Amino acid sequence: MLFKPISQNFNDFVIDRDKERCINCEVCVRQCSYEAHFWDDARQCVMHDNTKCVGCHRCEALCPTGCLTIKKNPADFRDNALWTPTYMKHIYKQGDTGGILLSGMGSPSAKPIYWDNLQLDASQVTNPSIDPLREPMELRTYLGSKPDKVEVEETPEGPRLKTKIGPQIKLEYPMMFSAMSFGSINFNLHKAMAMAATELGIVYNTGEGGLHPTLYKYGANTIVQVASGRFGVHKDYLNAGAAIEIKVGQGAKPGIGGHLPGEKIDEEVSKTRMVPVGSDAISPAPHHDIYSIEDLLQLIYALKEATEYRVPVSVKIAAVHNAPAIASGIVRAGADIVVLDGFRGGTGAAPTMIRDNVGIPVELALAQVDNRLRDEGIRNWASLVVAGGTRCSADVIKAIALGADAVYIATSALVAVGCTLCGRCYTGKCPWGIATNEARLKKRQNPEIAAKRLTNLVKAWGHEIQEMLGGMGLNSIESLRGNRDKLRGIGLNEVELDILGVKHAGR
Amino acid sequence: MRRVYPNKDFCIGCHICELACLTAHSESKDLIIAVREEQASGLRPCKAVYEKGPVCVSLSCRHCENPTCVTACISGALYKDEETGKTKYDESKCVGCWSCLMACPFGAIRRNPSKGKIIKCDLCEGRDMPACVQACPNAALSYEDR
Structure with a gap:
């Protein structure tokens, strides 16, 4: 786009505005703090600048006619298993700024999520399961x-804890x-x-x-x-x-x-x-x-x-x-x-x-x-x-x-x-x-x-x-x-199972 | 009586209340048709969002205890409903003199430019909850008895 460095035009998202439904109410303009939506005086309608969209979906969530869809930019670089667009865009950004790359929120990288490889157990025949809607179920x-051990003393009112327990939440x-x-x-x-x-x-x-x-x-x-x-x-x-x-x-x-x-x-x-x-x-x-x-x-x-x-x-x-x-x-x-x-x-x-x-x-x-x-x-x-x-x-x-x-x-x-x-x-x-x-x-x-x-x-x-x-x-x-x-691993190797201290499913 | 109260601390200035009002008072009850077609023939929201710096607030008729608009009305189109406490409006009697517009201290009355008559909040006659209150995404409007 005009007046923008080349690298900024490799935007992550595109704003899809259904002109059939858009009523130019400017709700999106007011909601977008990155000014991706704006009132275009020359055209007398709401327009947008895809390069400013961060993909927060606020406009999409508040659009009263549901005319907005925020999509991933379909523009693809040539497939390359090593040089994915993420790494290329990092480099473009650093070429522009010379600075450290900053990110918010947790890592989105595709690394193992072990929760997904663990399955819980459930009771069948021999040990009955419990219905929490009918019976007490303690989450406290x-x-x-x-303490390492507790001592109890007898008092006229009955047994009492003698050991002093430290502060608890x-x-x-x-x-x-x-x-x-x-x-x-x-x-x-x-x-x-x-x-x-x-x-x-x-x-x-x-x-x-x-x-x-x-x-x-x-x-x-x-x-x-x-x-x-x-x-x-x-x-x-x-x-x-x-x-x-x-x-x-x-x-x-x-x-x-x-x-x-x-x-x-x-x-x-x-x-x-x-x-x-x-x-x-x-x-x-x-x-x-x-x-x-x-x-x-x-x-x-x-x-x-x-x-x-x-x-x-x-x-x-x-x-x-x-x-x-x-x-x-x-x-x-x-x-x-x-x-x-x-x-x-x-x-x-x-x-x-x-x-x-x-x-x-x-x-x-x-x-x-x-x-x-x-x-x-x-x-x-x-x-x-x-x-x-x-x-x-x-x-x-x-x-x-x-x-x-x-x-x-x-x-x-x-x-x-x-x-x-x-x-x-x-x-x-x-x-x-x-x-x-x-x-x-x-x-x-x-x-x-x-x-x-x-x-x-x-x-x-x-x-x-x-x-x-x-x-x-x-x-x-x-x-x-x-x-x-109560846990079993699925799709985990022996080292992982050993570290987690769980058996593989089926064992 | 229950009135619509704005909360300026949480009004985000999205103007969705205006759009909800417009839809609720349209013939089609469809936002897109209301904006594109009915607005051209004079339909306007009874609400307006006022902004100054970061502060914004959505205002409409306060249904005052002693409404100055009723006093100012020369044709008897505006009147106080003794039973409900609402400040009511009979469009057939309005002559478009705009006396009420000047009398209202909240600027809550607007003009229908094509009909030459006024537009005023009726607390969404026929709805359980006024449309603006229902549509507000941040609960910055409440419908309650204070």
């Missing part, structure tokens, strides 16, 4: 350190909304997550962006995060939540810090993060006070001291090659919860190369970490949580059978409120009003509606988990935890 989960469903900072997503969604978590009896995680003063009232259902930038961290913040999480790594970008662009830092984000309006908020790659397990231990206990040992402390790492050894160190350093974030985890912004090439599948890391902690006899010292790419209740239940205590969900939560994974979160122009703080865009998320949708999602998954548990003849999530006999 407690996260935190469990009580979850009515084995799911939590994972860390998405206030700034990377806006206040309306933070409020929606807080409302939904409260209604559901679960928790949400603030991410590294502090906690807005108006959300302190949801503290009992909040995990406050402490990450390398220490944004928004102060005594009241630490004491506001039901737990504290130290974020060491993120699945989408292991080894990399964070960078919230200045455009996303408005007045409220600035106050909450304690950084100036419009300035970039950069979280360093490492915590500058953690260079060893001993340093981590000091931070864990500093946080426990600050909160007078009232709340559990969690440590989140990206799933990487030596995850089991690292996790063991974390547990021995005093963490009550260990979070493993897999390479499919979402992000507001990550260098594309890192997102798509660093880290390992969380399924493998989970199985190995669970094994290692059990082998060392310290599995009960900490709860194990997995994050990164949990798409459905079956993924959740498989994670629990592999050894997780609970699952963090975030991408699925965003999809529930409209996200279409267009992956342009880093532009701050999210047309769905999610990853944006622009006044005009953020109000597209009405917290009441968003909270309802999040609540619906978790309840729906809860029902499905109950059905699947019942099918296996189990009546509580506790009976499934680490029960890998």
Whole structure:
């Protein structure tokens, strides 16, 4: 197109406007924050520029006559198994800019998804299945350190637990909304997550962006995060939540810090993060006070001291090659919860190369970490949580059978409120009003509606988990935890089966 | 009485309420025909979205307790329904003097240019829920008794 560099014309999407149905109402023009749709004064009708379309489908969803279809650009380069259009377009972009490629959301690359190679068991004849609609089915989960043994004492009122149990997070469903900072997503969604978590009896995680003063009232259902930038961290913040999480790594970008662009830092984000309006908020790659397990231990206990040992402390790492050894160190350093974030985890912004090439599948890391902690006899010292790419209740239940205590969900939560994974979160122009703080865009998320949708999602998954548990003849999530006999692999080789600790289907 | 209340915090300025209103008040009850054909013969939405900077809000007749339009109406076309509380409009009596347009403090009355008569929200007579409220994608309009 005229006035555009050649490479920009290799656009990913084309906008198909059915002129039979288009009424030039301009709903698409107002909805598109990338200005792909516009009012053409010369032609006196709505027109579009395909090169600006990011494929978010907002226009398609709101078009009142249904005249819009966003399609993949059918223009094909010559087939080449090595040089796929993705790689060529990366190079064109870098030829234009000389910069690092940026991406939003989790890795879309075609790498193994082990959830899909695991099948669940079901009861037949010899052990009856349970109908969760007729019989109790326990999904409640407690996260935190469990004692090595419990002592019970006799009292005139009956037996009483003598052992002091450490602080726990009580979850009515084995799911939590994972860390998405206030700034990377806006206040309306933070409020929606807080409302939904409260209604559901679960928790949400603030991410590294502090906690807005108006959300302190949801503290009992909040995990406050402490990450390398220490944004928004102060005594009241630490004491506001039901737990504290130290974020060491993120699945989408292991080894990399964070960078919230200045455009996303408005007045409220600035106050909450304690950084100036419009300035970039950069979280360093490492915590500058953690260079060893001993340093981590000091931070864990500093946080426990600050909160007078009232709340559990969690440590989140990206799933990487030596995850089991690292996790063991974390547990021995005093963490009550260990979070493993897999390479499919979402992000507001990550260098594309890192997102798509660093880290390992969380399924493998989970199985190995669970094994290692059990082998060392310290599995009960900490709860194990997995994050990164949990798409459905079956993924959740498989994670629990592999050894997780609970699952963090975030991408699925965003999809529930409209996200279409267009992956342009880093532009701050999210047309769905999610990853944006622009006044005009953020109000597209009405917290009441968003909270309802999040609540619906978790309840729906809860029902499905109950059905699947019942099918296996189990009546509580506790009976499934680490029960890998309920899993069988399909299409996996022996090494994979060995790592996952499951038998092949048929065995 | 139940009225349509806009919520400017969550009005996204999409103008879909206007299109829903237009469709609900059209002969064809079809958005495409309403816009392409019926609009040419004077059909207009009773609603209008006003915008200033990032703030936008969708306005229509407030069905005021003491409506100035009724006081201003010279022909008795506008009147207050004692039973429902609605500010009603009898098109057959309207003479197109536009007194009500000038009297309305909300600018909620519009002109039908071909008929020479006014257009005003009737809270979607015959529908359970006004079309604008039903169509709003962000629940920025509510129909309730406050």
